[in-house]
Amino acid sequence: MKNRGFTLIELLAVIVVLGVIMTIAGVSVMKIRNDAALQEAKKLEDTIADLGPGIYSNEVITDDTSILNYDDMKLDSSKKITLYELKDYLKELKCEKDNCQLKSPFGSGYCDGYLEVKKTADGPSFKGYISCENYETEGYKQE
Numbered sequence: 001m002k003n004r005g006f007t008l009i010e011l012l013a014v015i016v017v018l019g020v021i022m023t024i025a026g027v028s029v030m031k032i033r034n035d036a037a038l039q040e041a042k043k044l045e046d047t048i049a050d051l052g053p054g055i056y057s058n059e060v061i062t063d064d065t066s067i068l069n070y071d072d073m074k075l076d077s078s079k080k081i082t083l084y085e086l087k088d089y090l091k092e093l094k095c096e097k098d099n100c101q102l103k104s105p106f107g108s109g110y111c112d113g114y115l116e117v118k119k120t121a122d123g124p125s126f127k128g129y130i131s132c133e134n135y136e137t138e139g140y141k142q143e
Contacts, residue, residue, distance in 0.1 A: 040105030041135070045128040048115050051089050052126025055081075056117075068117060070124060078118040086115060104132045 055068055067085050083100040087093055093100040094110060101110035111132035118125040 037105040037107075041111075041130055041132065044102055044105065044111070044113070044130050047090070048086070048113055048128030048130070049126050050128075051086060052115055052117060052124065052128075055089065056124050056126075070117065070119065073117075073119040075119055075121065078116050081115040081117060083113050102130065106133050106135060109133055 056070060067081060069079070073079060083090070083093055083102065084095065084098055087095055087100050090100075090102075092102055094103065095101075101112055104111045109132070111130045113128065113130035116127045116129065118127070
């Protein structure tokens with residue numbers, strides 16, 4: 001009578017090979033996921049920075065200086081506009097009392113952020129920043 005089963009060595013070899021393949025695949029998936037989160041963080045910065053020109057032009061036209069106060073700024077000075085001040089312009093915010101945050105692209109939790117407005121001789125310069133879970137982006141500049 002012939003044995004039709006696998007030996008213990010053959011089974012262990014298959015399990016080891018599958019373990020190596022799963023480890024390589026897991027690392028690749030985590031890298032892709034982290035890259036996607038970084039791209040999403042940059043998009044959030046882009047969105048915040050892109051609000052600047054709209055807010056500036058709206059306040060120039062309507063003479064509403066409640067958020068920007070650009071004309072009061074000195075040359076080469078900057079002002080940080082908080083997410084709470086931008087709540088009317090960003091729908092993705094979670095706001096409680098006087099604090100607003102963005103949902104984190106890096107998993108659970110929320111990110112803080114702000115719009116930096118700098119007064120230059122060439123006109124306003126806008127840069128968006130976010131800060132999430134031990135990660136701080138470099139900022140996206142909109143001129």
